Every structure is written in C-alpha cells, then in structure tokens.
Amino acid sequence: MRHYRWIIGVLGVATAGATFAACTNQAERAMHAQQAGGALQASSSIRELMRQRGLREADVEAALKTYVPSGKKDDYIIFASGGQSGQVLVIGVPSMRLLKVIAVFAPEPWQGYAYGGESDRVLAEGKQEGHSITWADVHHPNLSESAGDYDGKYLFVNDNANARVAVIDLGDFATKQIVANPLVASDHGGAFVDPNTRYVIETSQYPSPLGREYAPISDYKTKYRGLAMFWRFDREKGRIDPSQSFAVELPPYTQDLADAGKLVSDGWAFINSFNTEMAVGGTLEGKPPIESGASQNEMDYLHVINWKRAEELVAAGRAQEVHGVRVLPLAVTAAEGVLTLIGEPKSPHGCDVTPDGTGVVVGGKLDTHATVYDFAKIKALIDGKRYEGKDEYGIPILPFKDSIRGQVEIGLGPLHTVFDDRGNAYTSVFIESKVAKWSLKDLKLLEKLPVHYNIGHIMAAEGDTVSPDGKYVVAMNKMSLDRFTSVGPLYPQNFQLIDVTGPKMRLLYDMPIGLGEPHYSQMIKADKLHPLKVYPPGENPYTGGHDPNAVEGGKERIVRNGKVVDVYMSAVRSHFTPDRLELEQGDTVHLHVTNLEQAEDQTHGFTIDMYNVNLSLEPGKHENVTFTADVPGVFPFYCTEFCSALHLEMAGYMLVKPKAKGGS
Amino acid sequence: MSQNMPSYPATRPLPHAGARGEGTARRVLHHLPEALVSVLAGGLLLAAYRQPWWSFRLYAPQYPNGLGVDILLSGSRGDVHELDTLNHYIGMASLTAAAPIERQASLAVVAITAIAVTALLLVPRRGPNMLAAAAAAALPLGFIVDFFYWLYRFGHHLNPHAPLKLPPFTPTLFGNGVIGQFMTFARPELGFWLATGATCLALLLVGLRGRNVTRR
Incomplete structure (x- = not known):
C-alpha cells in the first residue's frame, strides 16, 4: 500500500501546478473577454431612430449592409485613380472608408514621398525631356493578374497627361518605379495587363510625332502617330524592364481605352478609338473645333492587336529602335496581321473584354448601344483574310456586321461595361446618369438604376477578371451636385456603392472624393492582399533589400571625410542617435537613418528645419538623405510622427558653424 | 555499476513467474517499464531544454494582441526587442544581457543532469533513485531561484537617467500584475513542466519500487 501514498503525493504536486497554471490562464482569458466588450443597451428603438433621422427602410437596409463596426474589417479593397492628385486611393468596401492615399506621381509629405529621401529617385524617373513633373492625371489602376485573376501583388497606373506608367508594390503599398x-505625349489606354502580367499595356491618346519630335500640324496624317506600348514586367524584380519592352506603331486615330484579351483571346489586345476623321481643329482659322471635326464619321475603329505575333516579329528583328524603344513600324503592323480594324459606332468609349474572353464590349458616347464583338468571329475573319477593305495606311478592316455578336440598346451615352458572376453586364450611361444592367447571354436590358451624377467609369468586384465576384458595383460619378454639403464651387466627385446581389440593384452608399477626379478603379477581395506589417531591419524599400548604409543599434556614428560628412543615425522610441550634428558651412551631409523599431505601426518621422526634408520611417525602414549645409545656424530636427509619450523629446540639433570670414 | 546490480529475481520475484531461472526475455520484459520510465525522465529533461520555461505576456491598449516573451534556458525569444524598447523608458537593461553564464552553461547542465537522472534511476535502489529525483528537481527549482534573482537584479539596477523614475521593484514572477498601462501575466511553460514531470517520474519510480528494492 505504501507506494500508493507516493503516487497520490506525486499526483498532488502535479495537480497543484496545473491548477496554478490554469488560474493564470483563466485570468488572461477573463481579461480578453472584458476587452471583447459588453452588450450595448439600446437607448431607443430602431423605429424611433428612423423617425428622428427621417430614414426609410431602404436607408436602414443600406446602412446595415455597409456599416463596419470598429475593429471589424472590410471584405474588399478598392484601388482607385486619384485623378489630378497624381495619387491612388485605397478604399474599403462595403464601408467606403478611405484607408490610404498611395503617393505615386506627386510628392506626398506624410509618406515622405519625394521629400529628400530615397523616393526622390522614383519621382525623378518620371521626368520627360529632363522636366520634373510633380502631378499626374491618374487614369486607370490595374492589378497584376495570374491566369486572369488578381494575385494581389502589384498595381499599375497610368498618367494620361504625361504618358507615364507607375508600378506600385502591394507588399508595402509603395510606388517603386515610374517609366x-x-x-x-499622352496615354489614355493604360495601364492594362495581360492575364499573366507579362506586359503592362499603355496606348497613346492624342497622336503626335513619335519620339516627341516636331512636325507641323499639316503633316498630321504622315508624321503624327498613335502607339501601343507593351511594357515588359519582370515579376521577379517587381519592375518594368524597358529593355525587354516594345511598341506597335498605330495610325493617327485617337486611341482611347484598351483591354487585354483573356482565355480564348489571350495574346490579343483591343483598343477603341475616335477621331478617325483625323480632325486637327484650327478654330482661329475658321475651321471646326476637334469636337465637331472628330464627330463626323458614323463609324470609328476598334483596333485589334495580335500582340503575340508582334512579340515574334520584334524578336525576329522587324522592329526599329526609336529613342531606345523597339517599335514595330506601321508598314509591318499592317502587312503582318498584327493590327486589324473593325468599325465601331460613333464616338466610341469603353473597351471591355468579357470574363470568358469571347467578347469585347464597346460603348458609344454618341450612340445608344453597347456593341458586343465576337472574338471567335473576328479570329475567323482574320484567319480567312475576309477584309472589307483597308484604311489609308493599308490596315485591313473587318466587316462590322460579321464581327459582332449583337448590340444592346442601352440609352444615351453608354460608356464602360463591367461584369458579375451571373452572366450580367453593367454599363455606365453617362448622359442619362444611370447604370444599365443587361444580360450577356441574350443581350437584353434588364434594369436601369439612377446614379448621381454623370457616371464615367463603372467597376465591379473583381469584375474584369476571369472570375468576377458579383456582390458590388461602384458608379464613379463625375458630378455630385446636391449629394453633399456644399464646400465651395469645386465639388467633390461621388463614388456610389451598389449592391448587385439581389434581383434589383440597390444603391448603398455615397462616398465623396475630395482630391481629384478619379477615372477607373479596381476592387479586389481583401484576403488576396498580404502586405508587410513592418520592414525587415534596415530595409531600403526603393532598392528592395537591406541598405548597405543601414544602421544597427549601438553602431551609430558620424564619419567626416574632408567636407563630406556621413551620419549613421538610428531612430527608436524616443530618440535619434546621434542627436547632435556639428557641421561647418558648406559641408555635404549624407544622412543615413534606420528606424530600429520592429513593432507594428511604430513609425517615426524625420524632419530638419528649412531643408524641405520629411521622411517617413516605418519600422525597419532605412532612408538616405543628402543635402549641403549651405546656411550657417542652428537647425533643430525632430520626429514628425506622434510616436510615443516622449515624441516631442525625440529631437536633436544640427549646428552649422559659419565659414571664417576673411580667413584662408 | 554492473557488479552492484542485484539479480532481479532475487529481490523481486515475478508476480506470475514460476521457478527461478526462467528465460532472460521474460526478465527483460518484466523490468522494461521501469527502464522506460528511467529513460523517459532523462528524455523529458532533454526535451525541456528546447522549450520555453516561463513566459510573460503583456497587454496594453496599443498592444491588443499582447506582447509575449518566452524564457528558455538558453535565452529569451519573442517580443524581446519591443520589451527592451519599452523598458528603456524606466532604465531597465536589455533582456539580452540577463544571465549570461547560466545561458552559456545551460545545455551542458541539462545534458549532464539528464544522463545522471537516467543512470541513477536504472539502479533499483532507493538511494540513487532519490538522488535522481533531487537532481531532476534541482533544475526547475534552481531555475526559479535564479530567475527570481535576475528579475530582482533588473528591477533594482535601473538607469538613474531614465525618463521615468521608478522605485526599485521586482517584476512579478508568478501570476498577474499591473505595470503602468500594462496588464502582465507570468506563468511557467512547457519546459518547466517537463522538468517537473521528470522529477515526478523519478519519485513515481521510487514509490512503485516501494520496499522491494534494497535500502542502501
């Protein structure tokens, strides 16, 4: 029996230990339960609230469908053009909360974008002919795709005004490259990607002599040209590789919007165009303005480009180099079946490939239809060389009637079309200010929903991929008129969130956009995005690796080499090390700052008086700044993020001793 | 050691065995459980080396998921960098500076103890067995004492130039505490329990062998 006592004793010790452990666990759990929040006592009934606020049932339903309580997250993320702001907006859906404004083409102080740090180089890449451009007319954000579906890795966006394309890495939501x-001189048809993001497609808008040369307007037809640029994207490097890119020369029609084929039409690109009249204005000479000159023809041309063929021809050396770009000349494009034209109804707009890749939908600003082109028919006509004729540049034209599946009578001013997961298409109807829902299957109009007002682009959840999600459509309205409290004569634009899950479309939410006129946007399922929370220690986000000048804690130093001073500085709550810089007037300062933090959201800023420098130092990030201490004096520097209780104490002095006057 | 090994059947007849001299296989089978327990006790100690022995979790409004630091015999891991950053406000030294000698020696100490415990338990005598239990128990007990010492030392050697001046204190070793905006939870972890388990196994073996083993 004696050994049972031992067993009981041993068990007793174990039980006591386990009980103790359970107690601390329980205390911790109790704390979590408390944090989860208690039940809210409804102070008044819903009916009473509705009466007080004058809400209808539909309003309450919309509120319930969009409200995202504190701490809960949105299901979808919109990447929207920021229009003239030059930036990209990141918006949560269904809450329509603005999550971030990604700095792209314009300096942005909060992100320290182009305020003295490494990102200066990104913006400098966007120079045209040596001219710095610090804004953009941002048009069309496009997410990178793998097998025709958003992969959540990169975002591309074009600057219509200055013919530039930017690459945004969704690993850190930062702009990494501008080409x-x-x-x-302008690029409306960008930045569209093929289903595997081999190319980022950028097509020109207003024809001009290629290479930004001079040619009199009288040489419009002979010297002015359009262009489809195929920027080769190097996914491994996360950058566009200009040396592997090429372009296809186009006739001087005003190419408008573009889209890449998918599935059966992969390898092809489609661009609509207007001004096939090649009107050039001349109002002072009594000629019609472009607006009327460009609206004479009943039909313009849909451009069909076989880019795989173009790629082969470029590889075979058929391209000519213009300003370092391999350009397939118009003669080759016309002769080798790279480019084919098809008529499209008057003043077309929008060019959207259907999710299954079998059709291309084109709207018409001055036509009431959405025209659905049939890729199989187009392909058969091209293969059989069954052309209706050729344009004056020798480019074959396919017969319109034989190239289409049909037309849907939409209304006044149908523009862009997006798709859901149930075979429906949604077309923005600009002049009528409506969204038209129609069936792709039988090309029948189903419903129209008024929007407010002058809808331009329209966008659906993953609506331009091979597998749209349905659920939401967003109307991107150019005018808001009476929708918001007046804020002066410059009105915000209006994004309207529409629920498309039911048999009838329901308007859910109006979001004012108060920093530019957005064009296109795309919506991705939030769980496809996996951004970094902190950078690895010493990361330079603009070179994409550990910076050779990164500073480790304890190794901060100042190295003087004649008139050149390298400062290796660290930032961590709540101090910069070193915190005193003793300089002499005329010294060149290379400041290398690393944020040593690895805690989420523990960002520091760095600014120094007068030097127009502001850095955003997210955890782990390293920045390099160079300036000349040309003015003697005392310059405080400090952390511009409220990083901690002792944020204001996170400061130091740069002392610049004046040059000795009259000395040697 | 082998000459000290008594012949098992002499001291402890097999429950269902017939006459002496039955097959060695039978004997081995009979003593296998005890041998396994002996090896297991040493094994638990070895396994404990790679596991955290203690943990701190800290919660504050701006740390909704908490900060966690695991204390292993070889050092600490988890949000050490962040805890150090926070601790510098009260002038506390970096956790990485704690117990340098202990951390260096820990692997050797655990390995030697584990081997010794197994070896001593294989001897079917109370004396060596109790020694084994004591050796196994010395690890968790020694850990707690040393750990407490370092907590005391850290809390009583604060940098006098720190932004926040606190009177000397010893961070809570067991259970819950509140420091500023932080709620802290400290508790033993798997490594500690494995070592304690090894001690229990040693004691269990002593108990099971009862009086049937020679008292010497």
Whole structure:
C-alpha cells in the first residue's frame, strides 16, 4: 500500500501546478473577454431612430449592409485613380472608408514621398525631356493578374497627361518605379495587363510625332502617330524592364481605352478609338473645333492587336529602335496581321473584354448601344483574310456586321461595361446618369438604376477578371451636385456603392472624393492582399533589400571625410542617435537613418528645419538623405510622427558653424 | 555499476513467474517499464531544454494582441526587442544581457543532469533513485531561484537617467500584475513542466519500487 501514498503525493504536486497554471490562464482569458466588450443597451428603438433621422427602410437596409463596426474589417479593397492628385486611393468596401492615399506621381509629405529621401529617385524617373513633373492625371489602376485573376501583388497606373506608367508594390503599398514613355505625349489606354502580367499595356491618346519630335500640324496624317506600348514586367524584380519592352506603331486615330484579351483571346489586345476623321481643329482659322471635326464619321475603329505575333516579329528583328524603344513600324503592323480594324459606332468609349474572353464590349458616347464583338468571329475573319477593305495606311478592316455578336440598346451615352458572376453586364450611361444592367447571354436590358451624377467609369468586384465576384458595383460619378454639403464651387466627385446581389440593384452608399477626379478603379477581395506589417531591419524599400548604409543599434556614428560628412543615425522610441550634428558651412551631409523599431505601426518621422526634408520611417525602414549645409545656424530636427509619450523629446540639433570670414 | 546490480529475481520475484531461472526475455520484459520510465525522465529533461520555461505576456491598449516573451534556458525569444524598447523608458537593461553564464552553461547542465537522472534511476535502489529525483528537481527549482534573482537584479539596477523614475521593484514572477498601462501575466511553460514531470517520474519510480528494492 505504501507506494500508493507516493503516487497520490506525486499526483498532488502535479495537480497543484496545473491548477496554478490554469488560474493564470483563466485570468488572461477573463481579461480578453472584458476587452471583447459588453452588450450595448439600446437607448431607443430602431423605429424611433428612423423617425428622428427621417430614414426609410431602404436607408436602414443600406446602412446595415455597409456599416463596419470598429475593429471589424472590410471584405474588399478598392484601388482607385486619384485623378489630378497624381495619387491612388485605397478604399474599403462595403464601408467606403478611405484607408490610404498611395503617393505615386506627386510628392506626398506624410509618406515622405519625394521629400529628400530615397523616393526622390522614383519621382525623378518620371521626368520627360529632363522636366520634373510633380502631378499626374491618374487614369486607370490595374492589378497584376495570374491566369486572369488578381494575385494581389502589384498595381499599375497610368498618367494620361504625361504618358507615364507607375508600378506600385502591394507588399508595402509603395510606388517603386515610374517609366516615362519617350515616344508619345499622352496615354489614355493604360495601364492594362495581360492575364499573366507579362506586359503592362499603355496606348497613346492624342497622336503626335513619335519620339516627341516636331512636325507641323499639316503633316498630321504622315508624321503624327498613335502607339501601343507593351511594357515588359519582370515579376521577379517587381519592375518594368524597358529593355525587354516594345511598341506597335498605330495610325493617327485617337486611341482611347484598351483591354487585354483573356482565355480564348489571350495574346490579343483591343483598343477603341475616335477621331478617325483625323480632325486637327484650327478654330482661329475658321475651321471646326476637334469636337465637331472628330464627330463626323458614323463609324470609328476598334483596333485589334495580335500582340503575340508582334512579340515574334520584334524578336525576329522587324522592329526599329526609336529613342531606345523597339517599335514595330506601321508598314509591318499592317502587312503582318498584327493590327486589324473593325468599325465601331460613333464616338466610341469603353473597351471591355468579357470574363470568358469571347467578347469585347464597346460603348458609344454618341450612340445608344453597347456593341458586343465576337472574338471567335473576328479570329475567323482574320484567319480567312475576309477584309472589307483597308484604311489609308493599308490596315485591313473587318466587316462590322460579321464581327459582332449583337448590340444592346442601352440609352444615351453608354460608356464602360463591367461584369458579375451571373452572366450580367453593367454599363455606365453617362448622359442619362444611370447604370444599365443587361444580360450577356441574350443581350437584353434588364434594369436601369439612377446614379448621381454623370457616371464615367463603372467597376465591379473583381469584375474584369476571369472570375468576377458579383456582390458590388461602384458608379464613379463625375458630378455630385446636391449629394453633399456644399464646400465651395469645386465639388467633390461621388463614388456610389451598389449592391448587385439581389434581383434589383440597390444603391448603398455615397462616398465623396475630395482630391481629384478619379477615372477607373479596381476592387479586389481583401484576403488576396498580404502586405508587410513592418520592414525587415534596415530595409531600403526603393532598392528592395537591406541598405548597405543601414544602421544597427549601438553602431551609430558620424564619419567626416574632408567636407563630406556621413551620419549613421538610428531612430527608436524616443530618440535619434546621434542627436547632435556639428557641421561647418558648406559641408555635404549624407544622412543615413534606420528606424530600429520592429513593432507594428511604430513609425517615426524625420524632419530638419528649412531643408524641405520629411521622411517617413516605418519600422525597419532605412532612408538616405543628402543635402549641403549651405546656411550657417542652428537647425533643430525632430520626429514628425506622434510616436510615443516622449515624441516631442525625440529631437536633436544640427549646428552649422559659419565659414571664417576673411580667413584662408 | 554492473557488479552492484542485484539479480532481479532475487529481490523481486515475478508476480506470475514460476521457478527461478526462467528465460532472460521474460526478465527483460518484466523490468522494461521501469527502464522506460528511467529513460523517459532523462528524455523529458532533454526535451525541456528546447522549450520555453516561463513566459510573460503583456497587454496594453496599443498592444491588443499582447506582447509575449518566452524564457528558455538558453535565452529569451519573442517580443524581446519591443520589451527592451519599452523598458528603456524606466532604465531597465536589455533582456539580452540577463544571465549570461547560466545561458552559456545551460545545455551542458541539462545534458549532464539528464544522463545522471537516467543512470541513477536504472539502479533499483532507493538511494540513487532519490538522488535522481533531487537532481531532476534541482533544475526547475534552481531555475526559479535564479530567475527570481535576475528579475530582482533588473528591477533594482535601473538607469538613474531614465525618463521615468521608478522605485526599485521586482517584476512579478508568478501570476498577474499591473505595470503602468500594462496588464502582465507570468506563468511557467512547457519546459518547466517537463522538468517537473521528470522529477515526478523519478519519485513515481521510487514509490512503485516501494520496499522491494534494497535500502542502501
């Protein structure tokens, strides 16, 4: 029996230990339960609230469908053009909360974008002919795709005004590259990607002599040209590789919007165009303005480009180099079946490939239809060389009637079309201020929903991929008129969130956009995005690796080499090390700052008086700044993020001793 | 050691065995459980080396998921960098500076103890067995004492130039505490329990062998 006592004793010790452990666990759990929040006592009934606020049932339903309580997250993320702001907006859906404004083409102080740090180089890449451009007319954000579906890795966006394309890495939501197109002066048809993001497609808008040369307007037909640029995207490097890119020369029609084929039409690109009249204005000479000159023809041309063929021809050396870009000349494009034209109804707009890749939908600003082109028919006509004729540049034209599946009578001013997961298409109807829902299957109009007002682009959840999600459509309205409290004569634009899950479309939410006129946007399922929370220690986000000048804690130093001073500085709550810089007037200062933090959201800023420097130092990030201490004096520097209780104490002095006057 | 090994059947007849001299296989089978327990006790100690022995979790409004630091015999891991950053406000030294000698020696100490415990338990005598239990128990007990010492030392050697001046204190070793905006939870972890388990196994073996083993 004696050994049972031992067993009981041992068990007793174990039980006591386990009980103790359970107690601390329980205390911790109790704390979590408390944090989860208690039940809210409804102070008044819903009916009473509705009466007080004058809400209808539909309003309450919309509120319930969009409200995202504190701490809960949105299901979808919109990447929207920021229009003239030059930036990209990140918006949560269904809450329509603005999550971030990604700095792209314009300096942005909060993100320290182009305020003295490494990102200066990104913006400098966007120079045209040596001219710095610090804004953009941001048009079309496009997410990178793998097998025709958003992969959540990169975002591309074009600057219509200055013919540039930017690459945004969704690992840190930062702009990594701007490529300036050296050949053209504007680019409306960008930045569209093929289903595997081999190319980022950028097509020109207003024809001009390629390579930004001079040619009199009388030489419009002979010297002015359009262009389809195929920027090769190097996914491994996360950058566009201009040396592997090429362009296809186009006739001087005003190419408008573009889209890449998918599935059966992969390898093809489609661009609509207007001004096939090639009107050039001349109002002072009594000629019609472009607006009327460009609206004479009943039909313009849908451009069909076989980019795989173009790629082969470029590889075979058929391209000519213009300003370092391999350009497939118009003669080759016309002769080798790279480019084919098809008529499209008057003043077309929008060019959207259907999710299954079998059709292309084109709207018409001055036509009431959405025209659905049939890729199989187009392909058969091209293969059989069954052309209706050729344009004056020798480019074959396919017969319109034989190229289409049909037309849907939409209304006044149908523009862009997006798709859901149930075979429906949604077309923005600009002049009528409506969204038209129609069936792709039988090309029948189903419903129209008024929007407010002058809808331009329209966008659906993953609506331009091979597998749209349905659920939401967003109307991107150019005018808001009476929708918001007046804020002066410059009105915000209006994003309207529409629920498309039911048999009838329901308007859910109005979001004012108060920093530019957005064009296109795309919506991705939030769980496809996996951004970094902190940078690895010493990361330079603009070179994409550990910076050779990164500073480790304890290794901060100042190294003087004649008139050049390298400062290796660290930032961590709540101090910079070193915190005193003793300089002499005329010294060149290379400041290398690393944020040593690895805690989420523990960002520091760095600014120094008068030097127009502001850095955003997210955890782990490293920045390099160079300036000349040309003015003697005392310059405080400090952390511009409220990083901690002792944030204001996170400061130091740069002392610049004046040059000795009259000395040697 | 082998000459000290008594012949098992002499001291402890097999419950269902017939006459002496039955097959060695039978004997081995009979003593296998005890041998396994002996090896297991040493094994638990070895396993404990790679596991955290203690943990701190801290919660504050701006740390909704908490900060966690695991204390292993070889050092600490988890949000050490962040805890150090926070601790510098009260002038506390970096956790990485704690117990340098202990951390260096820990692997050797655990390995030697584990081997010794197994070896001593294989001897079917109370004396060596109790020694084994004591050796196994010395690890968790020694850990707690040393750990407490370092907590005391850290809390009583604060940098006098720190922004926040606190009177000397010893961070809570067991259970819950409140420091500023932080709620803290400290508790033993798997490594500690494995070592304690090894001690229990040693004691269990002593108990099971009862009086049937030679008292010497």
